[in-house]
Amino acid sequence: MNIIIAGGGTGGHIFPGLAVAKGLKKLVPDARIIFVGTAEGIEAKVVPREGFEVRFIRSEGIAGYNIYRKLRSILKLPLSLKDSFKLLRQIKPAVVLGVGGYSSGALVFCASLMRIPTMIHEQNSIPGSTNRLLGRFVKAVAVTYHESMAFFPRDKTHLTGNPIREEIKMGDREGGYRIFGLDRGLFTIFVFGGSRGASHINSAVIEALTYLRDYKDRIQFLHQTGERDFDSVREMYRTHGFKGTVIPFTHNMADAYAVADLVISRAGATTLAELTACGKAAILIPYPFAAGNHQVANAKRLWDMGAAQVILDKDLNGKTLSDCIRYLLEDPDAIPEMERMSRSLGGHDATKKIIGLMMGIIDSRFKIQISGL
Numbered sequence: 001m002n003i004i005i006a007g008g009g010t011g012g013h014i015f016p017g018l019a020v021a022k023g024l025k026k027l028v029p030d031a032r033i034i035f036v037g038t039a040e041g042i043e044a045k046v047v048p049r050e051g052f053e054v055r056f057i058r059s060e061g062i063a064g065y066n067i068y069r070k071l072r073s074i075l076k077l078p079l080s081l082k083d084s085f086k087l088l089r090q091i092k093p094a095v096v097l098g099v100g101g102y103s104s105g106a107l108v109f110c111a112s113l114m115r116i117p118t119m120i121h122e123q124n125s126i127p128g129s130t131n132r133l134l135g136r137f138v139k140a141v142a143v144t145y146h147e148s149m150a151f152f153p154r155d156k157t158h159l160t161g162n163p164i165r166e167e168i169k170m171g172d173r174e175g176g177y178r179i180f181g182l183d184r185g186l187f188t189i190f191v192f193g194g195s196r197g198a199s200h201i202n203s204a205v206i207e208a209l210t211y212l213r214d215y216k217d218r219i220q221f222l223h224q225t226g227e228r229d230f231d232s233v234r235e236m237y238r239t240h241g242f243k244g245t246v247i248p249f250t251h252n253m254a255d256a257y258a259v260a261d262l263v264i265s266r267a268g269a270t271t272l273a274e275l276t277a278c279g280k281a282a283i284l285i286p287y288p289f290a291a292g293n294h295q296v297a298n299a300k301r302l303w304d305m306g307a308a309q310v311i312l313d314k315d316l317n318g319k320t321l322s323d324c325i326r327y328l329l330e331d332p333d334a335i336p337e338m339e340r341m342s343r344s345l346g347g348h349d350a351t352k353k354i355i356g357l358m359m360g361i362i363d364s365r366f367k368i369q370i371s372g373l
Helices: 011-027 043-049 067-091 102-113 129-134 146-151 166-170 173-180 199-211 230-240 253-259 269-278 291-304 318-330 334-345 350-361
Strands: 002-006 032-037 053-056 095-098 118-122 140-143 157-159 187-192 219-224 243-247 262-265 282-284 308-310
Touching: 002 011, 002 067, 002 102, 011 032, 011 043, 011 269, 011 350, 032 043, 032 067, 032 102, 043 053, 053 067, 067 102, 095 102, 095 350, 102 118, 102 129, 118 129, 118 350, 140 146, 140 350, 146 157, 166 253, 166 269, 173 253, 187 199, 187 253, 199 219, 199 230, 199 262, 199 318, 219 230, 219 253, 230 243, 253 269, 262 269, 262 318, 269 291, 269 334, 282 291, 282 318, 291 308, 308 318, 308 334, 318 334
Parallel strands: 002 032, 002 095, 032 053, 095 118, 118 140, 140 157, 187 219, 187 262, 219 243, 262 282, 282 308
Antiparallel strands: none
16 A cells, blocks of 8 residues: 655655655555655755655645745646656555645645545645645545634534654763763753744844853753854854754654754744654744744644743844743743643654544545554
8 A cells, every 4th residue: 555645845844744654554564655755855865864765746836935036936736746746546545635835735626626535634734725725625634723724614623633653752961971972960051943044033042142151150052053054053052152962954853853852943844743742842943934924823723822932033033032941941830831831742642643534534545453542
């Protein structure tokens, strides 16, 4: 049985897909699972590393880009459709799951036209325009948040949560200290802006060091910068004399979470699912150009529950960030309470629910019985 998982571009889309793929392989060991994305997306490197096959179509995103990029994306749409039809005829999947990202739309739409069973998973509280459109055509819609159910047909929309990789919850704190070269006696702040980094967060953290000099002997940083800012950020830590490890990217997120006493990050749905599964306190800085401003809505949910602090991107600078860090360090109850609330929000069966929906919509020619769903 062939199964396609379509989407990617960022870790926020591809990692939930990988969680589902790994769950499927446990339940249906002989299933052939093929990811479909773009050659430029993170999936090109991450998916093969995780042991799965990946194919590519020609596609680009529209939201958040300048007019030139939007025009180029629109002109590339016929190529996306052509590539999608060709792949679907070759692979003949029993089911197609769209996990978001610009490569997901064309392939899921084509699969629905070809009467291949299709479903999508919406990670965010406010769906983007592509998934809202696809919701009319697919057989089932899985959503992470209750708030997003109103955007899709009620009779085929299911609240599942956001699947995370099982290994995320299995991080080793001692191993993290060793792998990342960190000091066991210091409070550790893990900074990352997503799989490609975030320059505004990087610069704000560096500026914040000026205001945190009196904490220099008490804190250290594990900072994932992305490739572009790696050299400059590493040099600034040296200049300011703060301890820590600067990396462009890590595949070992489980140990990075395990070693973190506080996380500073964007507010993508997958990041929040991982934070809450690990029960981590966080300062969230929502990406301001996310479709429908969904990262602000995502972050507000954790803020309202007392599981995170939130700084809007427009308010982010070294002073606002250092003030927030200082508040959390100086209040002995703040971080333990945030960790408790974060842990209470962590979902643990999203992967199982999504696989159950996928099996439920598979055409009778491919129907198989799986116990325990």
